Amino acid sequence: MRVLLISQYFPPETGGPPNRLLSIANGLREAGHEVHVLAEKPNHPEGVIREGFREGVFNERTYDGIPVTYTWVYTDPEKNFLKRLAFYLSFMVMAVVGALRTKGDFDVVLASSPPLFVGLSGWLAARLKDAKFVFDVRDLWPDLAVAMNELDGTLKIWLAKRLEHFIYHRADAITAVTNGFCEAIQSVTGLDTPVQRVMNGTEPHIFQRDEAGKELRDENGFDDRFVVTYAGNIGICQSLDHILVAADRLEGGRPEVLFRFVGSGPVKEELQQEAERRILDNIEFHPRVSLDEAAAHMAAADALLVPLAAHEIYRSFIPSKLFDSMAAGRPVLLSVDGEARSILEDAEAGRYYPAEDGQELANSIRWMLNHPEACTEMGENGRAYARTHCTREAQAKRMTAFLEELVDQAASG
Incomplete structure (x- = not known):
């Protein structure tokens, strides 16, 4: 199984999201599958692309034995709504371009959010690469952004909810980190879309x-x-x-x-x-x-x-x-x-x-x-x-089994 993993955040950036995706990538590799990662050039939390990653639009690297394409993104140490939007949208576009640059087709494109725009990257990349599209949901956006007062205005919220529903309905399967998230997603997709809890974990x-x-x-x-x-x-x-x-x-x-x-x-x-x-x-x-x-x-x-x-x-x-x-x-x-x-x-x-x-x-x-x-x-x-x-290893195995089942069903169907 060939898996294209798209995440805006990936090591050497630190924190929960990068560590989660690294453990999933390692779990897939340990099960004998081929993984390629698309991620932003590391810049978090400073908002400045790190030394060693500033040359060129794309940097092809290997992290922990995993091939990674790090893409240029718009960054700025001073953050406001428009700058964050430019940050997210730039990665959305560059991730699709990065997917086009990868060789061959994939069986699965696994796109991990937030930001929600990564879901669009994953959907488009899956269509381009003749792959199943799996959307990994770590936070409920835009609901969380509204709760944190980071997103306001009737039109903005309506557009964000429409985007959320668009991505959910186009995913072949969805994973989420809590049962509550799974229930909220299933209320949108109905029972036809497989939704699986794959928790965060620890090492x-x-x-x-x-x-x-x-x-x-x-x-x-x-x-x-x-x-x-x-x-x-x-x-x-x-x-x-x-x-x-x-x-x-x-x-x-x-x-x-x-x-x-x-x-x-x-x-x-x-x-x-x-x-x-x-x-x-x-x-x-x-x-x-x-x-x-x-x-x-x-x-x-x-x-x-x-x-x-x-x-x-x-x-x-x-x-x-x-x-x-x-x-x-x-x-x-x-x-x-x-x-x-x-x-x-x-x-x-x-x-x-x-x-x-x-x-x-x-x-x-x-x-x-x-x-x-x-x-x-x-x-x-x-x-x-x-x-x-609660180990990340166990959750990575759960994700791997879920993706294997999805691909096997597609092959037999």
């Missing part, structure tokens, strides 16, 4: 960094502190300002609690300014680090935060950070109701608190301070659950 060996965590605690001198860490994108949809409320509530009565933010994002500066305004001495901000370093920061924590904003749409989300946090072997403080909460409670790996509720977060941390043995057990439970149910 447990990356996050088993207990010794590195101890060293980091020693270096920073907070062995006597109860460290609560958020590691990741400091963005709008996480709604992290309630953590400052919790820090404010705990600073006087429980001075041993230390909150640490590790990462970067559009609201980081605003959070830092608010922490300074509140004169909070129990909060630290650290820059974005490599995945390996982030795993050490997570291992150095006593509890890990996995928050999202208080919006109904997030009930259908499972943050990939949940799997990584469980794999780190630390109890999780989760503020995402729905499927994510069910996983946490099934694993007995932490405590849920209502989204954006700083007081309840503070209460949950007080409970953890009073129940250290239970916290240790939660961490162990989470690590065991992640190893058994």
Whole structure:
């Protein structure tokens, strides 16, 4: 089976989307299939194409043994609606051109979104390459963009929904990362289009960094502190300002609690300014680090935060950070109701608190301070659950089996 994988984000860019697609590509290769990837020239999050990728329109490289065509995209460090649109549309066009440049036909074109425009690239590439078109949905767009106030105006929303429905109806099959997403998609496509859940996952060996965590605690001198860490994108949809409320509530009565933010994002500066305004001495901000370093920061924590904003749409989300946090072997403080909460409670790996509720977060941390043995057990439970149910390897095998079945049915039909 020859698979053309189209994703705007792919290593050496870092984060959940690139790592997910790398694991899928590796899973397909390990099953004996041929994979070629089309991705943008790495520029995230700086908005500047990295050194070594700036020559030419296309760069043909190999990453981890996988042939990759990196395409030029419009980038700009300053982002607004029009610049983001140009960014997405430029990749949509260049991905189709890149597909034309690849040799031979393919059995499957797997296009992973967001952005939604990647779906158009995948559909056109599949027609050009005489392939089945499979659309991989990691976020529900445009619904998420509307919830985050990134997309407004009746006409814009209507056009985006029309595009979403157009792509869904032209896909031969669809994969999505949660059951909630699958149900929403199936309500549009009907039962004739196969829709399969292929979750995000984790790589447990990356996050088993207990010794590195101890060293980091020693270096920073907070062995006597109860460290609560958020590691990741400091963005709008996480709604992290309630953590400052919790820090404010705990600073006087429980001075041993230390909150640490590790990462970067559009609201980081605003959070830092608010922490300074509140004169909070129990909060630290650290820059974005490599995945390996982030795993050490997570291992150095006593509890890990996995928050999202208080919006109904997030009930259908499972943050990939949940799997990584469980794999780190630390109890999780989760503020995402729905499927994510069910996983946490099934694993007995932490405590849920209502989204954006700083007081309840503070209460949950007080409970953890009073129940250290239970916290240790939660961490162990989470690590065991992640190893058994949430590995990227297992999800890659699930994707591979789904694509194999689709191609076999087409061949026999």
